[in-house]
Amino acid sequence: MEFLLAEKLVSKDELTILNNNIRTKGLHLFQALLNQNVDSMEKIDAILATTAKRWLKCEYFSTADELLAALDRPKGMERRTLFRTKVFHVKFEENSDAADEVIDEAALRPFEKKVFPVKVEQGGDGTKSPVVNLATFNPFDLELHDVLAYRFHGSTIKWHLAHPMAVERAARFMRTILTSQGDDTAMVIDFSRELEEILNVRVDKASVPEMINWFIYKAFDSRASDIHIEPGEKSMAVRFRIDGVLVEESNLHSELHPEIVSRIKILSEMNVAEKRLPQDGRFMVKIKSTDIDLRVSTFPTVYGEKVVLRLLERTALQPSLEEIGFQRPDLARFYRVMKKPHGMIIISGPTGSGKTTTLYSAINTIDVTKVNVVTVEDPVEYRLAGVHQLQVKEKIGLTFAASLKTILRQDPDVILLGEIRDTETAQIAVRAAMTGHIVLSTLHTNGAVGVVMRLLDMGIEPFLLSSALSLCMAQRLVRKICEHCREIITGMDVLVKLLEMGIAKDTLDELGIHVDTSGRKYEWGRGCNVCRGTGYYGRKAVMELFEVNDEIRQVISAPPLDEPRLSHLVRQHGMSSLMEHGKALVDEGVTTVEELVRVLGEN
Secondary structure, three states: OHHHHHOOOOOHHHHHHHHHHHHHOOOOHHHHHHHOOOOOHHHHHHHHHHHHHHHHOOOEEOOHHHHHHHEOOOOHHHHHHHHHOOOEEEOOOOOOHHHHOOOOHHHHHHHOOOOOOOOOOEOOOOOEOOEEEEEEOOOOOHHHHHHHHHHOOOOEEEEEEEOHHHHHHHHHHHHHHHHHOHHHHOEEEOOOHHHHHHHHHOHHHOOHHHHHHHHHHHHHHOOEEEEEEEEOOOEEEEEEEEOOEEEEEEEEEHHHHHHHHHHHHHHOOOOOOOOOOOEEEEEEEEEOOEEEEEEEEEEEEOOEEEEEEEEEEOOOOOOOHHHHOOOHHHHHHHHHHHOOOOEEEEEEOOOOOOHHHHHHHHHOOOOOOOOOEEEEEOOOOOOOOOOEEEEOEHHHOEOHHHHHHHHHHHOOOEEEEOOOOOHHHHHHHHHHHHOOOEEEEEEOOOOHHHHHHHHHHOOOOHHHHHHHEEEEEEEEEEEEEOOOOEEEEEHHHHHHHHHHOOOOHHHHHHHOOOOOOOOOEEEEEOOOOOOOOOOEEEEEEEEEEEEOOHHHHHHHHOOOOOHHHHHHHHHHOOOOOHHHHHHHHHHOOOOOHHHHHHHHOOO
16 A cells, blocks of 8 residues: 555555554554544545555545445345445446456455455356446455355456445435335245255255255244354354244354354344444344244354344234133133223233233234224334334333333323333333223233232332232243144153153152152153154243232232232132143143243242
8 A cells, every 4th residue: 555655645654554453453444544543534535535546446436426326226135235234236337447447466465365356257158257346435344255255146246445424325325215115125035845855954065145044944934933043162053942942953063153143144234343242133034925023133152153033923913812821710800901991911921931922912802993002112023903013222212111101192092011121111101000091011020929029129109009000910831742742641651751850759849749640641742743852832821810909909008018918818819820820731731740840940
């Protein structure tokens, strides 16, 4: 870059620092110039223009208008990939010097790897491969080159330099186009039968984009809720969470990990270069005519970034309350509370216990043509017809509390609040329930009585809470025995299996579980291809709930709260515990004792 010295744009010392910053710190040219406190933007612009013309032999777009004027608009997935990486298709006239000029290979040697194609290669028949002109603010990003090489396989990429502000404006312009086109931006994933058979055996032989598509496709086909990509010292595990349990799908060489993570980051609109901090993103795919929303999260570990993709089928049908697994008395209580003109219904349980599905099923019992139903969620997991759903965006200040304040001015009858996370949200929700609204929400507690304790710990006044609460419920999900490999076993067989799992009879006694070895028969799943050898297929809810009546309100409103007395009182009024409901499902042959211990052991 000595030409910058010859043009008197930088001094000799400045040039040395500039080169060092680019090589050692991984900064692109614009960042390096800002780090050196170059005295004016005009000077920076002059350096960029001179670099493009004299060193890179390419076009330079100094303003957004210039870049937008040259912007080409490729279709579909290709367009999305480009704008998410802040790389843009640009077009030139056939006689454009910038499109045909050859890059000086020697000038690029300090970067140790040639980052620009030197010439258009000729095929065996003498035809030239097509040239793709791409503009970005950092044409030196080698990871980006590798990723886009897959997208433009068979073409020669010619890179051009653009001012970062021009790139940002072009990104906003392309985002507007994509947003207006809705579901057309979903990436379609499909495989022929022949390719499925090959990938089932040797997925490691696929290209990285094809490999990621295959894992998403296979996860959807396996009813998985999450895909975990976990780096190790020498290998990388890909695991699916099926029916709440992680199952290893594939084990690949760790060399593939950086490329796979970069590809997922680009699809999810994340910063590809940022590897030190956790990031969140999302993208959509279409599989077998079904729209799947993938929520992506990265987490830096000592061996690289762990990635989790959550699959959400946005148009999935919610089961009815009867199908979820309510016991008959509990179902009657739930329906009775839903018919009240106001009150708060809280469902508790850990992540993945089906709380949101139960809330959506409750909303489906309401005639939305006669009432105004509004939801605040993070994320909006499923689309509900006739329901006004709002996505929380904490980065811009649209929190649960702020959204709830706005919703109360929209004259709602029913409010579904995805989660009560803080005191402010809890206070607004309680006031809403007391002023003529039905409020449904979730909390993270171990049991139904714990809902009351948690809200009091969050600072809600006891007299307000006693007036607002209508129903408290705790929920878990247990796996159901696979219908394709169901078998009858004895109680002694059950005890042997439990011992193999490390569960002694003393533990069963502590949990109140009695295994009858005097002749009673139990059911279990042997394991087959349908259930992937687990013996389980699908899940069913285990729950405990109590309706807040006058006697319970008196206990809640008289501080300090006597938790043992409250627990005894709700049992007197008919609440069955999680374990009691679980044991009923074992008696019905729905699930097994092993599964009950796995899910409810902590209770």
